[in-house]
Amino acid sequence: MRTFFIVIVLFGIGAFPSGAQAQSLGWQAFAQVKSETKFFKNEGVYVLTPKFDEKIKSLEGMYFSLRGYYIPTEVHSDKWIVMSKVPMSQCFFCGGAGPESIAMINFKGKAPKFKTDQIITVRGKLRLNDSNLDELNFILDDSELVTAPSK
Numbered sequence: 681m682r683t684f685f686i687v688i689v690l691f692g693i694g695a696f697p698s699g700a701q702a703q704s705l706g707w708q709a710f711a712q713v714k715s716e717t718k719f720f721k722n723e724g725v726y727v728l729t730p731k732f733d734e735k736i737k738s739l740e741g742m743y744f745s746l747r748g749y750y751i752p753t754e755v756h757s758d759k760w761i762v763m764s765k766v767p768m769s770q771c772f773f774c775g776g777a778g779p780e781s782i783a784m785i786n787f788k789g790k791a792p793k794f795k796t797d798q799i800i801t802v803r804g805k806l807r808l809n810d811s812n813l814d815e816l817n818f819i820l821d822d823s824e825l826v827t828a829p830s831k
Contacts (some may be wrong), residue, residue, distance in 0.1 A: 703704065706746045707765045709739065710780040710818050729810045729815045740808050744820060746783055747801040750794035760786045762816070767797045784816040785823045792825055801826040 717730040748763040765781040785791075785802050794800060806818025 695701060704733040706744055707748070707781065709736065709744075710783070711778075712736070713780060714819070718810070723813065727813070732807070732808050732810060736808065739805055742806055743803055745801060745803045746785075746824060748798065750796065750798045751782070752796050752801055753787075758790050760784055761791050761794065763800065763802065770779050779817060782800065782816055785825050786819060786821045789823075792828070794828065800828045800830065 687788030694702055705752055705767045713730045713732060713736055715728045717726050718729045719726050731818050746763060748765050749767050751762045751768055753762050761784075763775070766777050770777055785804060802820060802823045803826050807819040809815045809817050809819055
């Protein structure tokens, strides 16, 4: 079954930080990515996808920390979750935020259980995605939970 992760547009302009600075900025770094229209032959559709420039590509593989809200999905996994910069009512899927405000979090082991809109902080290795429609544009692999308030 195809997952629902088709990320359409990324917004953002401005100077882009580098190295350790970027790792601490998380969501702000994602917001600076622009987009382009790309044809996906296997799907037979044109989709606006992120256009990763050399500045953000240079950050791929670095560890980022993100603090945000847990967003439940219809596709259940014991290895990954979706988190958002904003609560569910305002997120990319349910509200007016852009796709730069969501990230796929792939845990090293089994994903912890969270409640909708529970605020969490995770740390993982950045992977960028502009071609797999089954994943989000921004992915943290080998992630670990840093903090989560008690339920």
